[in-house]
Amino acid sequence: xxxxxxxxxxxxxxxxxxxxxxxxxxxxxxxxxxxxxxxxxxxxxxxxxxxxxxxxxxxxxxxxxxxxxxxxxxxxxxxxxxxxxxxxxxxxxxxxxxxxxxxxxxxxxxxxxxxxxxxxxxxxxxxxxxxxxxxxxxxxxxxxxxxxxxxxxxxxxxxxxxxxxxxxxxxxxxxxxxxxxxxxxxxxxxxxxxxxxxxxxxxxxxxxxxxxxxxxxxxxxxxxxxxxxxxxxxxxxxxxxxxxxxxxxxxxxxxxxxxxxxxxxxxxxxxxxxxxxxxxxxxxxxxxxxxxxxxxxxxxxxxxxxxxxxxxxxxxxxxxxxxxxxxxxxxxxxxxxxxxxxxxxxxxxxxxxxxxxxxxxxxxxxxxxxxxxxxxxxxxxxxxxxxxxxxxxxxxxxxxxxxxxxxxxxxxxxxxxxxxxxxxxxxxxxxxxxxxxxxxxxxxxxxxxxxxxxxxxxxxxxxxxxxxxxxxxxxxxxxxxxxxxxxxxxxxxxxxxxxxxx
Amino acid sequence: xxxxxxxxxxxxxxxxxxxxxxxxxxxxxxxxxxxxxxxxxxxxxxxxxxxxxxxxxxxxxxxxxxxxxxxxxxxxxxxxxxxxxxxxxxxxxxxxxxxxxxxxxxxxxxxxxxxxxxxxxxxxxxxxxxxxxxxxxxxxxxxxxxxxxxxxxxxxxxxxxxxxxxxxxxxxxxxxxxxxxxxxxxxxxxxxxxxxxxxxxxxxxxxxxxxxxxxxxxxxxxxxxxxxxxxxxxxxxxxxxxxxxxxxxxxxxxxxxxxxxxxxxxxxxxxxxxxxxxxxxxxxxxxxxxxxxxxxxxxxxxxxxxxxxxxxxxxx
Numbered sequence: 100x101x102x103x104x105x106x107x108x109x110x111x112x113x114x115x116x117x118x119x120x121x122x123x124x125x126x127x128x129x130x131x132x133x134x135x136x137x138x139x140x141x142x143x144x145x146x147x148x149x150x151x152x153x154x155x156x157x158x159x160x161x162x163x164x165x166x167x168x169x170x171x172x173x174x175x176x177x178x179x180x181x182x183x184x185x186x187x188x189x190x191x192x193x194x195x196x197x198x199x200x201x202x203x204x205x206x207x208x209x210x211x212x213x214x215x216x217x218x219x220x221x222x223x224x225x226x227x228x229x230x231x232x233x234x235x236x237x238x239x240x241x242x243x244x245x246x247x248x249x250x251x252x253x254x255x256x257x258x259x260x261x262x263x264x265x266x267x268x269x270x271x272x273x274x275x276x277x278x279x280x281x282x283x284x285x286x287x288x289x290x291x292x293x294x295x296x297x298x299x300x301x302x303x304x305x306x307x308x309x310x311x312x313x314x315x316x317x318x319x320x321x322x323x324x325x326x327x328x329x330x331x332x333x334x335x336x337x338x339x340x341x342x343x344x345x346x347x348x349x350x351x352x353x354x355x356x357x358x359x360x361x362x363x364x365x366x367x368x369x370x371x372x373x374x375x376x377x378x379x380x381x382x383x384x385x386x387x388x389x390x391x392x393x394x395x396x397x398x399x400x401x402x403x404x405x406x407x408x409x410x411x412x413x414x415x416x417x418x419x420x421x422x423x424x425x426x427x428x429x430x431x432x433x434x435x436x437x438x439x440x441x442x443x444x445x446x447x448x449x450x451x452x453x454x455x456x457x458x459x460x461x462x463x464x465x466x467x468x469x470x471x472x473x474x475x476x477x478x479x480x481x482x483x484x485x486x487x488x489x490x491x492x493x494x495x496x497x498x499x500x501x502x503x504x505x506x507x508x509x510x511x512x513x514x515x516x517x518x519x520x521x522x523x524x525x526x527x528x529x530x531x532x533x534x535x536x537x538x539x540x541x542x543x544x545x546x547x548x549x550x551x552x553x554x555x556x557x558x559x560x561x562x563x564x565x566x567x568x569x570x571x572x573x574x575x576x577x578x579x580x581x582x583x584x585x586x587x588x589x590x591x592x593x594x595x596x597x598x599x600x601x
Numbered sequence: 602x603x604x605x606x607x608x609x610x611x612x613x614x615x616x617x618x619x620x621x622x623x624x625x626x627x628x629x630x631x632x633x634x635x636x637x638x639x640x641x642x643x644x645x646x647x648x649x650x651x652x653x654x655x656x657x658x659x660x661x662x663x664x665x666x667x668x669x670x671x672x673x674x675x676x677x678x679x680x681x682x683x684x685x686x687x688x689x690x691x692x693x694x695x696x697x698x699x700x701x702x703x704x705x706x707x708x709x710x711x712x713x714x715x716x717x718x719x720x721x722x723x724x725x726x727x728x729x730x731x732x733x734x735x736x737x738x739x740x741x742x743x744x745x746x747x748x749x750x751x752x753x754x755x756x757x758x759x760x761x762x763x764x765x766x767x768x769x770x771x772x773x774x775x776x777x778x779x780x781x782x783x784x785x786x787x788x789x790x791x792x793x794x795x796x797x798x799x800x801x802x803x804x805x806x807x808x809x810x811x812x813x814x815x816x817x818x819x820x821x822x823x824x825x826x827x828x829x830x831x832x833x834x835x836x837x838x839x840x841x842x843x844x845x846x847x848x849x850x851x852x853x854x855x856x857x858x859x860x861x862x863x864x865x866x867x868x869x870x871x872x873x874x875x876x877x878x879x880x881x882x883x884x885x886x887x888x889x890x891x892x893x894x895x896x897x898x899x900x901x902x903x904x905x906x907x908x909x910x911x912x913x914x915x916x917x
């Protein structure tokens with residue numbers, strides 16, 4: 100009853116004090132509005148065109164696949180691929196796979212002759228500039244006018260085709276061995292000189308037959324060499340810019356797919372002239388890059404849970420000022436004269452702030468949704484996390500009120516702690532953590548995870564933005580509860596000792 | 602005899618060298634109004650805080666209705682009502698909400714609290730302010746509410762720390778009336794700290810004068826006043842400090858009980874002093890001293906304090 104009376108009093112005071120109401124409820128909502136304007140419609144993850152300079156020094160590689168001598172220029176093909184890479188209209192994330200599927204044998208040949216130049220896609224990932232010198236490109240990167248510069252080395256085609264040829268030979272050889280061993284039962288016994296000679300004769304006969312059918316003379320085929328000097332593609336950019344990181348990831352992904360496609364195309368082409376009916380062996384391990392298209396998700400979606408935690412961190416200031424005022428204005432002493440216990444006081448003061456934090460959750464969730472937030476989690480689970488986070492804030496406020504001599508000091512100390520804490524906890528953007536141990540109960544544990552608000556942010560993000568269940572965020576909740584308990588014990592002891600004892 | 606409050610050798614030192622309260626022994630009877638008089642810094646508030654259990658004594662003990670204050674504090678709390686020197690109110694709460702809140706904090710039963718609040722609101726003239734927030738009340742009304750909060754749980758012992766400080770005459774008169782009623786009609790024990798001699802004189806059954814943490818005297822106001830002589834006092838203010846020869850001449854005059862000097866003021870005590878006034882004027886004339894101002898008054902506790910400490914209470 101006494102705790103309820105205190106709660107009622109705190110709640111009445113809170114609701115009748117415009118400043119407290121504004122600061123506690125409306126201020127974070129305004130914050131959300133600013134974030135929505137800044138990140139709700141655009142942002143680094145949403146269809147941003149990256150300016151990429153390409154310095155193509157590739158000299159190509161000579162080859163003849165039976166239709167006349169040619170020079171394969173894979174550097175130019177790669178530039179075309181990059182130029183035509185586009186964001187699918189329905190997704191925020193690019194879909195590189197679709198572009199690379201068009202890299203068939205014909206396109207390889209056309210590009211090799213240098214007669215085709217891919218048109219820049221309407222929704223292009225890269226704005227490709229291929230007319231700059233290296234010096235100019237680097238200058239423009241330094242001045243922020245360019246996101247990255249890709250330097251394709253002279254031996255790019257040679258090295259790529261060498262890899263492809265090696266692959267072709269390996270596959271053809273294994274195909275031939277499989278074929279002959281299964282047809283003739285050659286290796287069921289120990290190979291002898293006569294059995295090997297028989298295999299060579301059989302191959303020769305089949306080659307002659309294949310030549311007659313295709314009307315191609317094998318003597319005119321000249322495949323690229325399997326020997327080449329290893330080359331390195333260089334991607335230059337400013338590592339402090341997010342756009343460079345994005346360009347780097349996309350170029351690497353494209354290159355991986357590109358080499359894979361060259362290998363597949365080369366193998367297919369080689370099979371056209373192969374005297375043996377070989378089936379490319381099934382790859383046991385393959386890499387497939389697929390897009391996870393989440394309709395409409397923006398950076399703002401990652402920020403809304405963070406702003407909710409930020410609002411709860413702002414409680415530290417309000418609650419600590421409230422406790423300090425109780426002490427400096429004699430309210431605490433007056434209450435100590437009554438039959439109020441320490442527990443009554445803390446329970447009575449905690450409940451209204453916890454209720455306020457739930458109001459904040461609904462308000463910020465509502466405002467966020469109105470501004471374009473795509474929240475989809477279980478709101479009841481979120482309520483639980485928010486109440487726990489508010490308890491963390493109240494516990495910290497107790498510590499501060501125990502240390503501060505008056506409300507001014509409480510306000511200053513809270514700001515000093517709460518603002519850096521909101522950044523450390525990743526309330527606004529994810530931060531790189533200093534890892535303390537690589538394995539704590541099976542997971543890495545960093546400095547930021549010593550803050551209960553870090554777990555609150557992660558749990559709220561997982562529930563509200565990614566739609567995870569309570570069971571899936573148990574790890575964060577357990578950590579947050581444990582850390583809150585420690586904070587509360589320290590706060591209770593400090594405040595009781597300094598403000599409640601005679 | 603029934604004692605509501607007893608202190609035994611109660612002392613409090615804030616540092617190693619000085620004692621704010623020094624070996625205080627008081628026996629306050631049930632239903633008595635006890636005035637604790639003393640200048641600022643005499644140790645009155647420290648004493649009150651120790652009586653309430655808000656301050657741990659350096660040594661000594663406090664008993665409330667026979668129960669040691671450190672034991673069973675929750676029980677004792679319900680017996681005590683406190684009106685602190687500073688008004689301690691919650692600005693956003695109304696008068697009614699204040700009384701309900703503090704009543705709940707003392708676990709007053711629901712059926713009792715309504716009646717208590719009604720009586721207090723009526724008795725302290727707060728009827729038309731019951732739904733007004735404390736921040737909108739005048740200073741006098743805030744003090745009345747402050748007093749009401751001390752009484753809402755119907756305590757046996759009420760401690761009033763400078764209750765009339767800063768009150769307008771109307772509020773002060775109302776307050777004094779209520780304090781007298783509490784003692785006379787409802788047998789409440791009241792401990793009153795004040796540096797208003799008039800307040801202590803008017804209200805207290807007994808007065809203890811505290812200075813530098815020590816109890817100088819503990820008596821009824823009448824006996825204290827008698828201790829400095831019968832009759833009335835005549836204060837004569839001069840342009841400068843009176844000479845010793847002038848003071849001696851008045852002292853030797855027939856029927857004068859006592860002459861004291863405080864700065865530029867000469868206080869003369871005697872029975873039927875107005876009969877002696879022409880002779881006194883004659884003495885002043887013979888010494889060539891002009892009178893600036895004169896005031897005739899009965900003996901007061903101020904005089905007692907002046908006699909005990911050698912200084913005026915207001916200046917102490």
